Each structure stands twice: as structure tokens, then as C-alpha cells.
Amino acid sequence: MARLRLRVLAGALFLLVLATAAAALSMAAEELEEDPLIEQVVADDDELGELNAEAHFAGFERRFGRSYRDADERAYRLSVFSANLRRARRHQRLDPSAVHGVTKFSDLTPAEFRDRFLGLRRGSPPELAAGSEPHEAPILPTDGLPTDFDWREHGAVGPVKDQGSCGSCWSFSTSGALEGAHYLATGKLEVLSEQQMVDCDHECDPSEPRSCDSGCNGGLMNTAFSYIMKAGGLQSEKDYPYAGKDNTCKFDKSKIVAQVKNFSVISINEDQIAANLVKHGPLAIAINAVFMQTYIGGVSCPYICGKHLDHGVLLVGYGSAGYAPIRFKEKPYWIIKNSWGENWGESGYYKICRGPHAQNRCGVDSMVSTVTAIHTSKEE
Numbered sequence: 001m002a003r004l005r006l007r008v009l010a011g012a013l014f015l016l017v018l019a020t021a022a023a024a025l026s027m028a029a030e031e032l033e034e035d036p037l038i039e040q041v042v043a044d045d046d047e048l049g050e051l052n053a054e055a056h057f058a059g060f061e062r063r064f065g066r067s068y069r070d071a072d073e074r075a076y077r078l079s080v081f082s083a084n085l086r087r088a089r090r091h092q093r094l095d096p097s098a099v100h101g102v103t104k105f106s107d108l109t110p111a112e113f114r115d116r117f118l119g120l121r122r123g124s125p126p127e128l129a130a131g132s133e134p135h136e137a138p139i140l141p142t143d144g145l146p147t148d149f150d151w152r153e154h155g156a157v158g159p160v161k162d163q164g165s166c167g168s169c170w171s172f173s174t175s176g177a178l179e180g181a182h183y184l185a186t187g188k189l190e191v192l193s194e195q196q197m198v199d200c201d202h203e204c205d206p207s208e209p210r211s212c213d214s215g216c217n218g219g220l221m222n223t224a225f226s227y228i229m230k231a232g233g234l235q236s237e238k239d240y241p242y243a244g245k246d247n248t249c250k251f252d253k254s255k256i257v258a259q260v261k262n263f264s265v266i267s268i269n270e271d272q273i274a275a276n277l278v279k280h281g282p283l284a285i286a287i288n289a290v291f292m293q294t295y296i297g298g299v300s301c302p303y304i305c306g307k308h309l310d311h312g313v314l315l316v317g318y319g320s321a322g323y324a325p326i327r328f329k330e331k332p333y334w335i336i337k338n339s340w341g342e343n344w345g346e347s348g349y350y351k352i353c354r355g356p357h358a359q360n361r362c363g364v365d366s367m368v369s370t371v372t373a374i375h376t377s378k379e380e
Contacts, residue, residue: 053081054078056085056102060106064104066107083109084106085106094304095300095301095303097298097299097301097353098295098301098351099296100296105117108293114310115167116166119166119218120219121170135262136264137265137266137267137272137370138264139272140275140276141275142275145271148320149277150317151277151316152316153317155183155189156180157179157282157314157316158189159191161194163340164244166244167218169311169312169339170197171198171201172194173312173339174221174225174284175192175193176282176316176337177283177370178260180282181281182257182258190257192235192236192237195240196234196235196249197219198242198246198247199246199249200227201215201223201224203223215246225263225369228260229259229260231251233257235257239255240255262371263370264370266283269365270354273365283315284314284368284369285313285364286311286313286366287309287363287364288311288363289362292350295344295345296345299333299352300351301333301352301357306363307366309367313337313338313350315335317334318333331355332353334353335351336349
């Protein structure tokens with residue numbers, strides 16, 4: 001009996017060793033398969049030593065023109081940069097159909113990144129979508145929608161802008177949607193003023209009076225549309241240029257170039273979002289930006305991503321099949337215009353997966369608004 005027990009125990013131990021070895025081999029194979037992609041953006045874990053981190057950091061300083069006030073500040077930023085190298089590698093594993101690595105935000109902690117470069121009023125999607133009394137968009141037919149569509153190819157999208165270290169993303173999303181709607185109504189692309197909204201828009205959500213548009217401290221696209229309707233419209237960026245900080249309101253009603261006639265909220269339905277995009281022009285949307293701090297390119301489709309919305313961006317198009325590594329199927333995606341300059345992402349743009357497999361990834365379908373515009377100008 002004792003010998004039998006020993007044999008059973010030895011057999012179980014042998015099976016455990018085999019399983020462990022198989023798991024190790026599987027992990028090693030996965031590492032070998034991922035490494036060529038990861039090496040484009042981040043060193044392997046065993047290469048993230050102090051000397052290598054210092055070399056990467058020096059290159060980062062040169063590339064983005066960074067300088068720090070003293071040696072202590074530089075040492076601290078180096079430590080943050082090293083942590084972000086590891087974070088980018090984790091993002092790469094969680095989001096393998098995109099490319100993650102060193103970006104111009106790599107010396108910022110996640111909290112600093114959120115505070116300085118996002119700016120959507122925080123809350124759940126229903127809370128964010130409420131309050132400005134927008135109309136619900138009517139259901140549009142979806143038969144015959146193009147397989148791929150991009151408003152950049154039709155002249156309805158202005159240049160990529162940079163909000164700087166000001167939480168004004170909401171104003172860029174708003175102006176972009178109005179620029180597109182104005183173009184569809186008039187055939188003329190007016191580059192509109194975000195600074196007017198930063199300085200002058202203090203519109204509040206009626207359901208939450210404390211949640212007001214507040215310049216560099218954040219806002220919402222729907223309340224911004226409501227402000228534009230009440231103010232009479234937006235000036236051009238040329239007449240009211242962007243400063244990237246809160247200033248005194250200098251709005252001149254005589255210089256309005258675009259007005260909001262009405263705006264609507266679109267249901268969480270990708271076919272309806274696509275139909276409204278094609279019919280009405282670029283759409284103001286919100287997204288969870290946690291993976292965007294390390295994003296370099298490709299179609300982002302993280303395995304795990306929260307739906308808590310913290311960043312306002314502009315939906316300008318969609319594609320049917322975006323590039324993915326060989327072991328992943330190509331993914332349909334949304335094309336998103338961001339407001340962090342052309343030296344971020346794909347020349348200022350971000351792609352995120354759509355379709356049944358995406359399931360509203362990072363909340364991208366949760367808060368979508370469309371606007372109708374009419375044109376006013378002193379020249380007419």
C-alpha cells in the first residue's frame with residue numbers, strides 16, 4: 001500500500017513537472033513571437049536596467065526637447081520614464097494589435113497625464129451625456145453604407161492641433177464637429193476657435209450644477225454645443241487664437257463664422273454611429289484614454305479597457321480591416337482625430353477597434369454627438 005502511494009505521488013509529481021515545463025515553453029514561444037514587435041518600442045524586461053533606461057531617456061530628452069530645472073528633478077523624471085517603459089510593455093501585451101512605447105508623455109505619471117492632457121468632466125457615460133438637453137438622433141437607414149469612409153478625404157477635417165498642458169480636449173472635439181458640419185452646409189472649411197470656449201464657456205449641466213465647462217479644468221462637448229447656441233456661434237481660430245491657458249473672455253459676436261443650429265446624441269449602436277458620421281460629418285465623442293499615453297500606432301484593441309470616459313476626441317472615419325500582427329485577424333476600426341499635435345500617434349490620429357468583437361472598447365461608442373451648422377460671415 002505504501003509503495004502504491006509512493007508510485008501515485010511520483011506520477012502526480014511527474015505530471016506536474018511536465019505541465020510546468022509545457023507552460024514555460026509556451027511562455028517562451030510567446031515571448032519569442034512578441035519580441036520583434038516589442039523591440040520596436042520597448043526593451044525587454046531584463047534590459048530595463050539603469051544604464052539602458054538612462055540611454056533611452058537621453059534620447060527622449062533630445063527628441064522632445066526636454067530640460068529639467070535641476071539634477072533632482074531630472075532623476076525623478078528618469079524614474080518615472082523607467083516606470084513608463086515597463087508600463088508600455090504591459091500595454092503591448094494587453095493590446096498586441098497596436099504598437100506601444102516611448103511617447104512625448106513618457107516622463108509623466110499617469111495622474112499627471114490625466115490632469116494635464118485630458119479634460120473631460122469625469123462621470124459615468126449616462127451622467128456625461130445628460131444635461132444639455134440634446135435631441136436624440138433619429139434612426140437612420142444603414143443599408144448601403146460604405147465599407148470604408150474617411151472625412152479627411154472629403155475636405156471636412158481641419159489640421160491636427162495641440163491642446164498643450166491644458167485640459168481643454170472637450171473644446172477641440174466640439175470645434176471639430178462644428179467645422180465638419182459647417183463644411184457640409186457651406187462647402188467651406190473654417191478652422192474654429194477653441195480658445196473662445198476655454199475663456200467664455202461656463203455652461204453647466206442642469207442635472208449637476210457643479211459640473212460646468214471650466215476652460216483648462218475640463219468640460220463636456222454637449223454643454224459646449226449648448227453654449228455655442230446661446231452665444232450665437234464661434235469665431236475663427238485666426239480671430240480668436242489658441243493660448244492654451246484660461247484668459248478673460250474676448251468674444252466678439254460680430255466675428256462669428258459658424259453657428260450651431262441643433263445637436264443630437266446618438267445611441268450606443270455602431271451602425272447608427274457610422275450612418276450619422278457619413279450623413280452629418282465628423283462626430284464629437286468621448287473615450288477612456290488610459291492606453292493612449294503609450295500609443296504609437298496600429299489598431300488599438302486592448303483585452304481589458306475601462307469605459308470610464310475621460311477624454312474628448314473627434315471621430316472622422318472608419319476602416320474595414322486594419323493592420324494587425326500575423327497571429328491576429330485584421331480588425332475593423334474607427335479613425336479618431338486627437339488634439340495632442342502631429343508628433344503623437346499616427347500623425348495625430350488614433351485607431352481603435354470596432355465591430356462585434358470590440359464591444360464598445362474603451363467606451364468609444366458611449367457618448368457620441370452630431371451637430372448641424374449654418375454659416376454666418378461678414379463677407380456675405
